[in-house]
Amino acid sequence: MEASLGIQMDEPMAFSPQHDRFQAEGSLKKNEQNFKLAGVKRDIEKLYEAVPQLSNVFKIKDKIGEGTFSSVYLATAQLQVGPEEKIALKHLIPTSHPIRIAAELQCLTVAGGQDNVMGVKYCFRKNDHVVIAMPYLEHESFLDILNSLSFQEVREYMFNLFKALKRIHQFGIVHRDVKPSNFLYNRRLKKYALVDFGLAQGTHDTKIELLKFVQSEAQQERCSQNKSHIITGNKIPLSGPVPKELDQQSTTKASVKRPYTNAQSQIKQGKDGKLMKQSKTVDVLSRKLATKKKAISTKVMNSGVMRKTASSCPASLTCDCYATDKVCSICLSRRQQVAPRAGTPGFRAPEVLTKCPNQTTAIDMWSAGVIFLSLLSGRYPFYKASDDLTALAQIMTIRGSRETIQAAKTFGKSILCSKEVPAQDLRKLCERLRGMDSNTPKLTSDVQGHASHQPTISEKTDHKASCLIQTPPGQYSGNSFKKGDSNSCEHCFDEYNTNLEGWNEVPNEAYDLLDKLLDLNPASRITAEEALLHPFFKDMSL
Ligand code: ADP
Ligand code: MG
Numbered sequence: 001m002e003a004s005l006g007i008q009m010d011e012p013m014a015f016s017p018q019h020d021r022f023q024a025e026g027s028l029k030k031n032e033q034n035f036k037l038a039g040v041k042r043d044i045e046k047l048y049e050a051v052p053q054l055s056n057v058f059k060i061k062d063k064i065g066e067g068t069f070s071s072v073y074l075a076t077a078q079l080q081v082g083p084e085e086k087i088a089l090k091h092l093i094p095t096s097h098p099i100r101i102a103a104e105l106q107c108l109t110v111a112g113g114q115d116n117v118m119g120v121k122y123c124f125r126k127n128d129h130v131v132i133a134m135p136y137l138e139h140e141s142f143l144d145i146l147n148s149l150s151f152q153e154v155r156e157y158m159f160n161l162f163k164a165l166k167r168i169h170q171f172g173i174v175h176r177d178v179k180p181s182n183f184l185y186n187r188r189l190k191k192y193a194l195v196d197f198g199l200a201q202g203t204h205d206t207k208i209e210l211l212k213f214v215q216s217e218a219q220q221e222r223c224s225q226n227k228s229h230i231i232t233g234n235k236i237p238l239s240g241p242v243p244k245e246l247d248q249q250s251t252t253k254a255s256v257k258r259p260y261t262n263a264q265s266q267i268k269q270g271k272d273g274k275l276m277k278q279s280k281t282v283d284v285l286s287r288k289l290a291t292k293k294k295a296i297s298t299k300v301m302n303s304g305v306m307r308k309t310a311s312s313c314p315a316s317l318t319c320d321c322y323a324t325d326k327v328c329s330i331c332l333s334r335r336q337q338v339a340p341r342a343g344t345p346g347f348r349a350p351e352v353l354t355k356c357p358n359q360t361t362a363i364d365m366w367s368a369g370v371i372f373l374s375l376l377s378g379r380y381p382f383y384k385a386s387d388d389l390t391a392l393a394q395i396m397t398i399r400g401s402r403e404t405i406q407a408a409k410t411f412g413k414s415i416l417c418s419k420e421v422p423a424q425d426l427r428k429l430c431e432r433l434r435g436m437d438s439n440t441p442k443l444t445s446d447v448q449g450h451a452s453h454q455p456t457i458s459e460k461t462d463h464k465a466s467c468l469i470q471t472p473p474g475q476y477s478g479n480s481f482k483k484g485d486s487n488s489c490e491h492c493f494d495e496y497n498t499n500l501e502g503w504n505e506v507p508n509e510a511y512d513l514l515d516k517l518l519d520l521n522p523a524s525r526i527t528a529e530e531a532l533l534h535p536f537f538k539d540m541s542l
Contacts (some may be wrong), residue, residue: 043071047091050129057122058087058133069093069198074136086136087121092198094128100198101130103210107197108132110208111171116164116192118184137193142180145187147378151502154375157185157192158513159537161368164194165528169361172206173197177343178367180380199342203360296396298389299325299416300354300408325416345391346370346383350404351522353388353395354413362522365531369517373398376426376506376514377433379456393417394457398424399520407520426518427511436503509536 040063048055058075065072073089092101105123113119122133149157161183168175175182176199184193202211301322321328339355349366351359374380385391392415396404400423405415431437433456513536516526526534532542 044073047071047073047089047131051091051124051126051131053124053126054089054131058089060089064088069096075133077133086138088134088136090132090134092130092132094130096130096198099210099213103200103208103214104197105132106208106210107168107171107173107200108134111168111173115167116160116194117167118193118195134195137184137191138186139184139193140187142185142374143380145185146374146380149375150500151506153187155537155540156190157375158368158372159532159540160192161194161371162528162531163542164192165361165364165368166532168194168200169203169364169528171208172203172361173208173211174201174203174359174361175364176200176340177347178364178371179344179347180371180374183371201340201359296393296401296421297325297416297418298393298396300389300392301414301416302412322414325418343367345385345388346381348388348391349522350392350395350408350520351411351413353392354408354411354415355388356411356413356522358411360522361527362525365517365525365528366522368528368531369514372514372517373426373430376430376510377456378435379433382456384457395520397421397457398429399518400424404520410521410523426514427506427508430506430511430514434503507536509534509538512536 043063044060047060054060054075058077060073060075062074063071064074070093071091073091075087075089076084077087078084092104105120108118108120111117118134118137120132120134124131124133161178164183165175165178175194175197177196178194182194182196184191184195186192200208200211201214202208206212319328319330321331337355337357339357340352340359343352343363347367347370349359349363352363352366370382374382383391383394385394392404396417401417401419401421403423405417408415428437513526513531513534516534517531519525531537
């Protein structure tokens, strides 16, 4: 080892430089760990201080999740006579809007507690601090187990996800953030739970009363294009009556706020209903989605062939820049279009990415399709983009540009794309990525067993998308498949070995279902109820 570092040692040393380095690294790690532990301890103390009643019931043990909008803790509780129970305590950021909090709770209490939808045990509030107590489900990290799952486990995973989606969709809940970290999976116990309704919205006929406020705000925002003020996040006045208790707790803090309506959009909409990307259009056109020779640039507009149901806003094609790659001054002065676009970019459906105002439960099915794509290809995350148009271009590299443009027309959007890219055959794509196709040398199990930390299609790599997906994963330097690579997932297989069972004969039904989930047209996309009846799940019962 020393030789490779070019270090010659005359005498054996008790502590080689290498040894010192390891020691230094070790103590650095330890320090980091101690620092982290101290931080968690402090957070737990603060939580007890903020919501003192928690200490009567719970012993908070650890912090298990931290996002922009909440921190989740593992606690134990002696709730009834019997053994201690493990509880997950979700502490929502105090600046969350009361309606948003109440809607999240109502989703859990009304739809939760069965069919793989997380339920709620208690909720605690002190001033603007809200803590939701839920049954704790120990779960796996998706990335850690991705490539060790047997094909049967993948079937079960998807079946159980659809069960949860069917349940919430029956209640008119659009989850809007379906992704592996919001679908908890305990592999050993075969238990599943859909969590996190923090971004949920209601369908027009939702049974979750409070989602109607969230929804009506979305509609109000959408239809307020003629108002002169700019509406953002929580500052929108409530249109409906606010439950008194919630109203009085309403917070004025201006830090991070979870939107309880739609996020701001970058696409403008004018009186004629035409949508244009505002200042970012130039960036979009010059964005390197391709090598210099094969740039793919996208631009989204209201197409004017909008179906009546797609939006209540009128559309016309009268300005100068329609169907060109320029943005005229009329369009630049248009008001921004607002449409729901919360969620995680890599899981956003085309109608979300193009800011279609009328979004349905179909957006969750698209996200489920992206999860399925990861499971079948062994790659996670599959798409990674920092903005919507890049994400859209990435989708095109899999589903085809012509097909995407065609589908967008059905929901009233016109997409301009500078380059035509063909649709991929989903089976060939997944088999290639997994290293299972006949043209690719089979991967040894220890290599194959390592899930990629890198997105399959990222901003860095998406310009190579079409050639990337023809490259066997073991050879592609953009992915961490090489053994010993410091990026690789080192503890993927502590518990489970790669399970190749079933992967050699993935039935056509799997790709048929994937195709139906990744249907670019939300109107024809398969529903959760239909998915459960798909031949892919023929021997499985609800
Ligand atoms: P956020 O809105 O911050 O994303 P989530 O509700 O998704 O909050 O929770 C964040 C993380 O906390 C989840 O990804 C999961 O790892 C963990 N978590 C949440 N609820 C539970 C639960 N009931 N049991 C176990 N872990 C949970
Ligand atoms: Mg979450």
